[in-house]
Amino acid sequence: MTLSTDRRTRGAERKAPMTSTSATPIAGQRRGEVVVNDIGLDYNGVPALADTDLHVHAGEFFTLLGPSGSGKTTLLRIIAGLLDPARGSLHIDGTDVTRTPTQKRDIGFVFQNYALFPHLTVAENIEYGLKVRKMPAAKRAKRVAEMVELVALGGYADRYPSQLSGGQQQRVALGRALAQNPRVLLLDEPLGALDRGLREELGAEVRRIQQESNTTAVYVTHDQEEAFILSDRMGVMRDGRIVQLGTPEQLYREPKDLFVAKFLGKTNLFPGRLTGVDGAKSLVRVGEHDLVARTNAAITGEDVVCSVRPEQLVFGAAGAGAADAGAAGAAGAAAAVPAGLERLADATVTEVRFLGQRRSIHLDADGIACAADLDPSAPVPVVGERVSLLVRPGEVALVAAE
Ligand SMILES: Nc1ncnc2c1ncn2[C@@H]1O[C@H](COP(=O)(O)OP(=O)(O)O)[C@@H](O)[C@H]1O
Ligand SMILES: [Mg+2]
Missing domain, CATH: 3.40.50.300 (P-loop containing nucleotide triphosphate hydrolases)
Structure with missing residues (x-):
């Protein structure tokens, strides 16, 4: 009216x-x-x-x-x-x-x-x-x-x-x-x-x-x-x-697909396999690690890519939680990965750059080139150092593999 x-x-x-x-x-x-x-x-x-x-x-x-x-x-x-x-x-x-x-x-x-x-x-x-x-x-x-x-x-x-x-x-x-x-x-x-x-x-x-x-x-x-x-x-x-x-x-x-994920800023792409969906959370296997990621309703198949922004990566000691490769999750493993984080991959530092507001770290995660942004006040990794790449459960975005 x-x-x-x-x-x-x-x-x-x-x-x-x-x-x-x-x-x-x-x-x-x-x-x-x-x-x-x-x-x-x-x-x-x-x-x-x-x-x-x-x-x-x-x-x-x-x-x-x-x-x-x-x-x-x-x-x-x-x-x-x-x-x-x-x-x-x-x-x-x-x-x-x-x-x-x-x-x-x-x-x-x-x-x-x-x-x-x-x-x-x-x-x-x-x-x-x-x-x-x-x-x-x-x-x-x-x-x-x-x-x-x-x-x-x-x-x-x-x-x-x-x-x-x-x-x-x-x-x-x-x-x-x-x-x-x-x-x-x-x-x-x-x-x-x-x-x-x-x-x-x-x-x-x-x-x-x-x-x-x-x-x-x-x-x-x-x-x-x-x-x-x-x-x-x-x-x-x-x-x-x-x-x-x-x-x-x-x-x-929450990019819908790989194109949007890549177009909206730098991101690291880790291929994985979707193993389960429970509401807003999805379970994905990347290499030998199981991760909790955001559910993406647009995904139909099992082949997925984890899109991880440089600022989402956290560094841990190399091999942290290696024992949890077997799903049993040994007590030692729980101690090695800090609480509230889970392991994505291991990687070798290839380049360290100070960019003022952030420090940009380039890494090679066994064949996958990736980049992480660290707070400049965080401990500085050195080139050649082996680190563990950690993420917060449920933060990683999933898109279908193309
Ligand atoms: N006058 C035109 N004649 C033929 N093709 C055109 C013409 N204008 C645009 N196109 C085509 O239409 C598509 C969309 O163009 P456009 O809307 O200008 O894209 P954008 O603004 O996103 O760069 C492109 O493939 C472009 O080549
Ligand atoms: Mg135009």
Whole structure:
């Protein structure tokens, strides 16, 4: 009931765009829910986007993360109305916009290349779309001033794009996209052209601006760290499909498959055999050791891979618990493996690197190259030393072997 009233209001606003462009978001108001229903698109018979469902919640910062060519831009451009899907439907705030032209979708778009008008100042760039929509001059000036403030470009309003750094230009693009108070802000690798330091700084700004303007954001990147910093939730894309959805932490801890496990950061992969499942815990045999791992419902066969993050590995004395190779678990073995840990493998240290916040240790676990991150204050192993690799029961992620 409330929803249909809301829709009627929206429809009215559409006919009088001045009303909607001048609307300031009400604090706490949630708008910009995007529902993608079985949307697909092919190029020359090859799907660039397989039939895809996606529900982006109002107010959410949602990221599409995937390697180049995985279909991220295709999906974003379909949401923007810059590409027509071959199949499926798209709703924004309950309204079917599948065939609605871009300029009537009430969205803002920021691309990797800033795409600013070079002959217009910062203020004029931000003002441009408002002018096109015939917002009255006084309102326009007020809105431009708000946007300049929001994107932290006070003092730069009269500069031309050529007089700004890449990061500042991208702030202008953000201000311009947000000036019309869009329901949804779409961003396609907006930090891609910036160097590392600037990317981090502007990434944090993008998040702040999204929160302050209370705008739903759909963000595209191939950079896992960027996705982690920004996102409430994200979808990992591969070959035109969203293979897994979740919060950054869920995806990092419980990858659905080997691709997601590897794409979301460094990990060590130990082949094993699934020997039992009991609710959230699974029993897996790696070499001659039995481990308790997280259950992964996507696994169907017995051949699995344990995905162990570098920071999950703990070092023990070599051969610790060797006697428990036989399931009997001799008393001596229990003493050798510290409580709350279990043994994954033995390994030889091949490299030790101090990296400031952590010490990176490279190891050879009898043919499996692996890496561990240690706290710099922990005892430092030496190259050639034999150690035991230990993990906490139930922490290791399992994925199906490919
Ligand atoms: N205009 C086009 N013509 C033909 N193929 C295209 C076109 N645009 C994209 N593709 C293909 O569609 C797939 C997805 O592309 P895209 O969505 O741009 O990926 P991403 O943004 O993840 O890098 C790729 O295989 C790409 O080569
Ligand atoms: Mg792209």
